[in-house]
Amino acid sequence: MGLFGMKCERCGSHLKEGESYDFHEKILCEDCCMYETNPPKACDPMAVSAALSIRKQLGQSGIDGLTELQKTICNTIEARGKITREELAKIVSLKPEELDQQFAILCHCELARALKEAGKVYLTKW
Numbered sequence: 001m002g003l004f005g006m007k008c009e010r011c012g013s014h015l016k017e018g019e020s021y022d023f024h025e026k027i028l029c030e031d032c033c034m035y036e037t038n039p040p041k042a043c044d045p046m047a048v049s050a051a052l053s054i055r056k057q058l059g060q061s062g063i064d065g066l067t068e069l070q071k072t073i074c075n076t077i078e079a080r081g082k083i084t085r086e087e088l089a090k091i092v093s094l095k096p097e098e099l100d101q102q103f104a105i106l107c108h109c110e111l112a113r114a115l116k117e118a119g120k121v122y123l124t125k126w
């Protein structure tokens, strides 16, 4: 820890000197700055349709052709039955918005879906 000691205003991670970014008078880390300047959509149609057409070409189904990360997400959902987005993000060490991108692909591959129960959103198997 240097004397700099500043924290990202969005994710709260400690910033080293030279690694802080000003964004509309907020001090952000590099990741958050990228996220703020180019926010990913919860469902990126381009990424999803690319993933789907590759799967189709290769005749993949189930968890075939998924990245290790996507498989881990699937397996975690399967092990838990249902899990909140925040909890799952913590387990697989992703930021919630990064998880959203992966989850959108799993949804479109009909492997996972969101489930609303008692006002809370859970992620569960398709």
Ligand SMILES: [Zn+2]
Pocket (backbone or CB within 6 Å): 008, 009, 010, 011, 012, 013, 028, 029, 030, 031, 032, 033
């Ligand atoms: Zn940050």
